[in-house]
Amino acid sequence: MSPTSRVFPEVRVVHPIEQESFRRLRARLDTSHFPPLTRAVVERVIHSAADLGYADDLVMDEDVLEKAHAALHAGAAVVVDVEMVAAGITRRDTVCRLRDAKSGPGLTRSAHAIRLAYEDVGPGALWVIGNAPTALEELLTLNADPALVIGLPVGFVGATESKAALRESGLPAVSNVSEKGGSAVASAALNALLYHPVAPAAEAAPSVKETS
DSSP states (O other), X not given: OOSBOOBOOSOOOXXXXXXXXXHHHHHHSOOTXXXXXXXXXXXXXXXXXXXXXXXXXXXXXXXXXXXXXHHHHTTBOEEESSHHHHHHXXXXXXXXXXXXXXXXXXXXXXXXXXXXHHHXXXXXXXXXXXXXXXXXXXXXXSOOOOSEEEEOOOSSSSHHHHHHHHHXXXXXXXXXXXXXXXXXXXXXXXXXXXXXXXXXXXXXXXXXXXXX
């Protein structure tokens, strides 16, 4: 399996319903103070869940997002914990090994899938976890050196703890503080980076001749 993801064409036609949805979102919540990529993630997550509370619940850093955005558009692999997350990522191939995984003593099927995926992609991938806290916990035990971990698992058991551990790990991450999360919001966070335009390469500065 290739360690990089197939990149789809950049042109994306936005449906009028989506345009109107974002207009209404911005009419109800001022997001203009967020830096560009943070704003993109916040808005798309809120859009996916119709939950304005994510504006105060999400935790991320613009510098981290800039590096992850560059890696993503350079073709870095994208790994997901479940097929529902993969289904929500519309413009990039993803790696999901849940169907091949097996549970065992002290190891959930979701955690085993993360191990299998890491064997496929190695370091430098973007990891999108929206379902199983144990998948996120397993990722934190690996020397994955990720470009980004979108850790937004949902639930009353282990979700807040696994997301807190992600933040404490120092890995480049998008997470949230509360129990909420899920496949839709996790894929939305990744889509925000996919849809955000890539800045054109800076033109080379003209050379300056030294004068004596």
